[in-house]
Amino acid sequence: MTKSSFSNIQSEYLALIDHNKCVRCKRCIQNCGWGTYSFGGDKILADHSKCVACGRCYTYCPEGAISIVKNPTVLRENANWKEGLIKNIWRQSETGGIVISGMGTTFKYKKYFDHILLDACQVTNPSIDPLREPMELRTYLGKKPSRLDVGLDENGESVLKSKMPPQIELQTPFIFGAMSYGSISLNAQKAMALAARALGIVMNTGEGGLHDDLVPFGKNIIVQVASGRFGVHRDYLNSGVAVEIKIGQGAKPGIGGHLPGEKIGADISRTRMIPVGTDAISPAPHHDIYSIEDLRQLIYAVKEATDYEKPVSVKVAAVHNIAAIVSGIVRAGADIVYIDGYTGGTGAAPNIIKDHVGIPIELALAQVDERLRDEGIRNEASIIAAGSIRSSADAVKAIALGADAVAIGTAALVVMGCHVCGKCNTGNCSWGITTQRPELVRRLDPEVYGERLYNLISAWSHEIQEVLGAMGVNSIESLRGSRERLRGVELTDAELKALGIKHAGL
Amino acid sequence: MITIDAAGMHYKELNRLIREGIGKGIKKFFLENINGQYYIGDGIKGDDVVININGTPGNDIGAFMDGPTLIVNNNAQDNIGNTMNAGKIIIKGDAGDVVGYGMRGGRIYILGNAGYRVGIHMKGYNEQLPIIIIGGKVGSFFAEYMAGGIIVLLGLDDSDEFDGDYFASGMHGGTIYLRKKIDFSKYSKDVELYEADENDMNFLKKYLIEYADSFNIPSEEISGKPFYKIMPSSARPYAHLYTSA
Numbered sequence: 001m002t003k004s005s006f007s008n009i010q011s012e013y014l015a016l017i018d019h020n021k022c023v024r025c026k027r028c029i030q031n032c033g034w035g036t037y038s039f040g041g042d043k044i045l046a047d048h049s050k051c052v053a054c055g056r057c058y059t060y061c062p063e064g065a066i067s068i069v070k071n072p073t074v075l076r077e078n079a080n081w082k083e084g085l086i087k088n089i090w091r092q093s094e095t096g097g098i099v100i101s102g103m104g105t106t107f108k109y110k111k112y113f114d115h116i117l118l119d120a121c122q123v124t125n126p127s128i129d130p131l132r133e134p135m136e137l138r139t140y141l142g143k144k145p146s147r148l149d150v151g152l153d154e155n156g157e158s159v160l161k162s163k164m165p166p167q168i169e170l171q172t173p174f175i176f177g178a179m180s181y182g183s184i185s186l187n188a189q190k191a192m193a194l195a196a197r198a199l200g201i202v203m204n205t206g207e208g209g210l211h212d213d214l215v216p217f218g219k220n221i222i223v224q225v226a227s228g229r230f231g232v233h234r235d236y237l238n239s240g241v242a243v244e245i246k247i248g249q250g251a252k253p254g255i256g257g258h259l260p261g262e263k264i265g266a267d268i269s270r271t272r273m274i275p276v277g278t279d280a281i282s283p284a285p286h287h288d289i290y291s292i293e294d295l296r297q298l299i300y301a302v303k304e305a306t307d308y309e310k311p312v313s314v315k316v317a318a319v320h321n322i323a324a325i326v327s328g329i330v331r332a333g334a335d336i337v338y339i340d341g342y343t344g345g346t347g348a349a350p351n352i353i354k355d356h357v358g359i360p361i362e363l364a365l366a367q368v369d370e371r372l373r374d375e376g377i378r379n380e381a382s383i384i385a386a387g388s389i390r391s392s393a394d395a396v397k398a399i400a401l402g403a404d405a406v407a408i409g410t411a412a413l414v415v416m417g418c419h420v421c422g423k424c425n426t427g428n429c430s431w432g433i434t435t436q437r438p439e440l441v442r443r444l445d446p447e448v449y450g451e452r453l454y455n456l457i458s459a460w461s462h463e464i465q466e467v468l469g470a471m472g473v474n475s476i477e478s479l480r481g482s483r484e485r486l487r488g489v490e491l492t493d494a495e496l497k498a499l500g501i502k503h504a505g506l
Numbered sequence: 507m508i509t510i511d512a513a514g515m516h517y518k519e520l521n522r523l524i525r526e527g528i529g530k531g532i533k534k535f536f537l538e539n540i541n542g543q544y545y546i547g548d549g550i551k552g553d554d555v556v557i558n559i560n561g562t563p564g565n566d567i568g569a570f571m572d573g574p575t576l577i578v579n580n581n582a583q584d585n586i587g588n589t590m591n592a593g594k595i596i597i598k599g600d601a602g603d604v605v606g607y608g609m610r611g612g613r614i615y616i617l618g619n620a621g622y623r624v625g626i627h628m629k630g631y632n633e634q635l636p637i638i639i640i641g642g643k644v645g646s647f648f649a650e651y652m653a654g655g656i657i658v659l660l661g662l663d664d665s666d667e668f669d670g671d672y673f674a675s676g677m678h679g680g681t682i683y684l685r686k687k688i689d690f691s692k693y694s695k696d697v698e699l700y701e702a703d704e705n706d707m708n709f710l711k712k713y714l715i716e717y718a719d720s721f722n723i724p725s726e727e728i729s730g731k732p733f734y735k736i737m738p739s740s741a742r743p744y745a746h747l748y749t750s751a
C-alpha cells in the first residue's frame with residue numbers, strides 16, 4: 001500500500017509562548033525531550049503536534065512565559081465515541097500498529113481506596129500520641145515460622161532455638177517497585193538506591209540486570225528474575241537481599257516485555273548481558289514455568305543458588321482468581337508475594353491490556369489475605385501490595401486490607417518530576433527518567449532526587465504514625481489485615497463482601 | 507577427589523555437600539546412586555570442577571552454573587542448564603524438556619534426543635557464546651525467541667523427523683546448524699535457511715570434535731555430510747508491531 005503522510009490526529013496540546021515575556025534564552029528548546037521548540041530567527045517557534053504536556057519547559061522557563069493548554073479545537077463530544085477511541089482508530093489505520101503507551105491506565109474505573117474510611121479511637125479506647133509514644137513501623141518481609149522453639153543457653157538465659165527463615169528488614173513498610181535500567185535511566189535508579197539506603201528500605205532492579213554502580217547498594221536491593229533472564233547469573237542472584245521471580249505486572253498481566261534495540265546502548269547491553277542494538281524480548285510466560293510445580297522448581301533453583309540465605313519473592317498481577325493463584329505460589333515456596341493491581345505503571349504496554357485486563361489491588365488483597373488465613377498459611381509468606389499507591393492513606397488501607405508492605409513506582413517517578421504524561425515508551429522523557437539519551441539523563445541529579453524521595457517516604461511514614469496513633473495501635477504489624485478498622489462508603493453489598501469490610505455506620 | 511553415595515539422599519543435603527566440597531578446594535566429584543535428585547550443580551562456580559553423575563539426576567541440573575563440568579552417564583531430565591553462564595554439561599543419553607533456557611554461555615552436549623522447548627531464549631554476549639549440540643532429535647518449540655548462541659542438531663540416528671512444530675518462532679539472534687535439511691514449509695517466518703559454508707564448518711569443527719570425543723564417536727561419522735544453517739531474518743522481528751498512543 002502507498003503510505004500517506006496526512007494524519008487526522010490533531011495536536012492534543014498547544015505550547016503557547018508569551019512573546020512579550022520571552023527573553024529568547026532558548027532553554028525551552030533545550031529542555032523539551034520531544035523537540036517541540038525551535039528558534040525562528042527572532043522568536044521561539046512551537047510545533048504543537050510534538051507536545052505531550054510533560055511539564056518540563058514551563059517548570060524551567062525563567063520568565064514564566066510558557067503555558068501548555070489543551071487544544072481548544074475539540075472533537076464533537078460524544079459519550080459513546082470518546083475522543084481517545086476515535087484517535088486510536090486514526091492512529092491504527094495510519095500505522096497498522098498495536099497502540100502502546102507508558103504509565104498505568106488512564107481509564108476512570110472506581111478507585112476502592114477512595115471509598116474506604118479508617119477508624120479512630122474515641123473515649124472508650126484512648127488514641128496514642130505518636131509524638132510521645134514509640135510507634136513501630138519496622139516490617140520484616142519473609143516466611144514466619146508456624147512455631148518457635150525456645151530454650152536455655154549455658155548461662156540459663158532463654159534463647160531462640162528455631163532458625164528463622166531469611167527476612168528483609170524494612171524500617172518503614174515501603175519499597176520501591178521494580179523498574180529496570182533500560183525502562184528508566186541509571187540516574188533514576190541511583191536516586192532510588194540512595195533513598196533506599198538512607199531510609200532502610202529496598203529498591204528493585206526489575207528485569208534489567210544490576211549496573212556496576214548499584215552493586216555497593218546490595219543491602220537495599222532486590223534483584224529480579226523474569227522470563228528474559230536478562231543479566232541473571234549466579235553472582236547477580238547473590239548481590240541483593242532477596243530475589244524476585246517476576247511472573248506478571250499489573251499494567252500488563254499475561255504479556256511479556258520488549259525493550260527495543262535502539263535503547264540497547266553499550267551500558268545497558270553490559271548490564272542486561274545482551275549485544276548492543278538487539279531487541280530485548282521478555283517472553284509472555286517463563287517457558288520453564290507452565291505450572292505451580294514448575295514455579296516451585298525455579299523458586300528452589302534460586303534458593304539453591306543462594307544457599308537458602310535470601311527470601312524469594314514472586315510477583316504477579318492481580319487477576320480474577322488471584323486468591324487461588326497466590327495460595328499456589330505460597331505453597332510453591334515463595335517467601336514473599338508481590339501483588340500488582342491493574343492500575344500499576346509500566347515503561348510501555350499495549351493499551352488494550354493496560355485498560356482492560358486485571359483487577360483492583362484492594363479487592364485482590366482482601367481476597368488473598370482471607371484465603372491464606374482460611375488455609376492457615378498466611379504466615380508462610382509476606383504480601384506486598386502495589387498498583388498505584390498514591391499516598392500514605394492508600395498505604396495504610398492496603399495494610400489494613402492484608403498487605404505487609406506496599407511498593408511505589410509511579411509516585412517515586414513523580415518525585416523526580418514525572419508529570420504522568422504516559423509517553424515513557426518513546427524514550428524522550430524530558431525529565432531524564434524514562435530515557436537513555438545522555439543529554440536528558442544528565443539533568444536528573446541522583447543526590448537531589450534521592451533526598452526528595454527520602455523526604456516523601458519520611459513524610460508518609462509520619463502520616464502513618466499519626467493514623468496508627470489515632471486508631472490506638474502502636475505498631476504497623478498490628479494493623480495488618482485488620483479489616484474491622486475499615487468501613488466502606490458508596491459501595492454495593494457485593495463490593496463490601498469482596499473487600500471483607502462493613503458499610504460505614506455499621 | 508570425593509565420592510558421594512547419594513542413595514536415599516535429599517537434594518538439599520547432596521548439593522550442600524557439593525558446595526562444601528568446592529569450598530574446600532575439591533575438584534573432582536563422583537556422585538553414585540543418583541536417583542532423581544534435583545539441582546545438581548545449581549549456582550556453582552569453578553572452571554576446573556568436574557562432577558561425574560552416575561544414575562539419573564532430577565530436574566534443573568546446572569542451573570545458573572558458572573564454570574564447572576557435569577557429566578551425566580545416563581539419561582537426564584528437564585530444565586538442564588537453565589540460565590547457565592559458563593561450564594559444560596555432557597549427557598550420555600537423552601535429555602528432557604527445556605534444555606538451556608536463557609543460557610548465556612557454556613556448552614551442553616547431548617548424545618541422544620532432547621524434548622520440547624530446547625534453547626528457548628538462548629543468548630550470546632560478548633565472548634560468551636552458548637553452544638548446544640544434540641545427537642538425536644528435538645520436540646516442538648525448539649529455539650523459540652532464540653537471541654544468540656549456537657545450536658547444532660545432528661539427527662545421528664538418520665530418522666527423517668528430527669524437528670518438532672513451531673521451530674524457531676520469534677528467533678532474533680544466533681545460529682542453528684542442521685546436519686540434515688528439514689521441511690522448510692514448517693519453519694517460522696522469522697528465519698531463513700542457508701547452506702553452511704566453509705567458514706561455518708571451520709567454526710564448528712572444534713565443537714564437533716569435542717562433542718565426538720565426549721561420546722567416543724568417530725568424528726567423521728558426524729561431519730561427513732553437508733550442513734545447513736538457520737538464521738533469523740531480522741534482529742528486530744517486532745520492530746513495526748507498535749504505534750505510540
Ligand code: SF4
Pocket residue numbers: 015031032033034035036037050051052053054055056057058068430
Ligand atoms: S517540554 Fe513537555 S510540556 Fe513543554 S513543549 Fe515539550 S513536551 Fe510540551
Ligand code: SF4
Pocket residue numbers: 054102103413417418419420421422423424425428429430431433434
Ligand atoms: S516518566 Fe514517563 S510519564 Fe513521567 S514525565 Fe517521563 S515520559 Fe512522562
